[in-house]
Amino acid sequence: MSTVIRAVTARWTLWVPLLAIIALIATWGRALHPAVAGLVALFLAGAILAAVHHAEVVAHRVGEPFGSLVLAVAVTVIEVALIVTLMADGGAKSATLARDTVFAAVMITCNGIIGLALLTGTLRHRTVSFHAEGTGGALATVATLATLSLVLPTFTTTTPGPAFSPAQLTFAAVASLILYGLFVTMQTVRHRDYFLPVSPDGTPLEEQEHANPPSSKAALISLGLLLVSLIAVVGDxxxxxxxxxxxxxxxGLPQAVVGVIIALLVLLPETLAAVRAARRDRMQTSLNLALGSAMASIGLTIPAIAVASIWLRGPLVLGLDATHTVLLALTVVVGSLTVVPGRATLLQSGVHLALFAGFVFLAISP
Known part of the structure; x- marks a missing residue:
């Protein structure tokens, strides 16, 4: 009996995502009793842990920075599908859904995930190191994408309100795709060394120092289970x-809190993966995950929404209000000061986490 239990436990990364998918199918489109919702939440947590495991298997096989890119893009593609589905079902009340989700993702990744990874890394290693060139380029791309897609709509005059005209939305979508594609090319081909983990003295760390990578078959199985796990995460x-x-x-809380909670759940796989990398003194991997997720969230969501707006009815509000614009600007400034030295301490983690706490607090008490 104990042998059976150990065998089942050892395969939990296989059967937990499948059970989470079954729970998703069984509860899709139904009103859930609180007890059933609690059970689904347990499967959701299990799927999150399974997603992190399979992402690390794939990352170990393909190496950095491709491993970070796999998880970031996979999560974002499914997140985009969820946003479009909710907007199609929500009508006029979902006018701000894309904006709120993308902005929450940016604040969670650029402050929450980065702050938590820095906290984990600096508590364990005192000082963490990373490539300022690669991380700075990633932050600059995130800042440009966020400004073009979320700030400018507030100030344009062609269409009333914080919204783009069709031509402006098309420009923002095309620019987002081009910038994201250019960054991925730099990250994976032309300047790949800028996104590899580094030692405290700045020497690149290669993956060879770890255990032998899994076979191609094992990596492909984990890739499939990663996608299944992420579908279960978003669906549950x-x-x-x-x-x-x-x-x-x-x-009695604002409905915007719901978006923050859902975004936190969806981004948990990347959060856990980033913290694990920071514990192993791979802060560059953590930053790749965080900023790559923020970039993919904007660079893939805005083009998808632009295409979906052809058949979606109702207004599409993208422009941030004054409070959120200030938070975004402060995030870019603080992120720049964190990145420039190529090294960070506990102080930088505290600053980012304070900004994240401010975002959450203002979502609760706007």
Missing amino acids: AKAVSPTIEAGVSAA
Whole structure:
């Protein structure tokens, strides 16, 4: 009996995602009893842990920075599909959904994930090192994409309100795709060495010092299970969102809190992967995950929304209000000061986490 239990436990990364998918299918489109919602949340947590495991297997096989790119793009593609689905079902009340989701993703990745990774790394290693060139380029791309897509709509005059005209939305979508494609080319081909982990003295660290990489077959199986796990994460998060909405309403909180909670759930795989990398003194990998996710969230979501707006009815509000614009500007400034030296201490982690806490607090009390 104990042998059977150990065998089942050893294969949890296989059966937990499958159970999470079954829970998703069984509960899709249904109102959930709180007890059932709690069970789905448990499967959601298991799928998150499984996603991190399979992402690390794939990353070990392909090496950095491709491993970080796999997880960031996979999460974002499924997140984009979720946004488009919710906008199609939500009508006029979902006018700000894309903006709120993308902005929450930017704040969570650039402050929450980076701050937590820096905290983990500096508590364990005192000082962490990374490539200022690669990380600075990533931050500059995130800042440009966020400004073009989320700030400019507030100040354009062709269309009333914080929204783009069709021509402006097309320009933002094309520019987002070009910038994201250019960055991925720099990250994986032309300047790949800028995104590899470095030692405290700045020497690049290669993956050879770790255990032998998994076989191609094992990596492909993990890639498939990673996609299954991420579908389960996003789908189960959507399934429990009505329960979360009811709880938020009962507590008298703004509905924007629901978007923050869902974004936190969806980004948990990347958060856990970034923290694990920081514990191994691979801060560059953590930064690749965080900034890559922020970049993919904007660079893939805005073009998808631009295409979906052809058949979606109702307004599409993209422009941030004054409070969120200030938070975004401060995030870019603080991120730049963190990146420039190529080294960070506990102080930088505290600053980023304070900004993240401010974002969450203002979502609760705007």
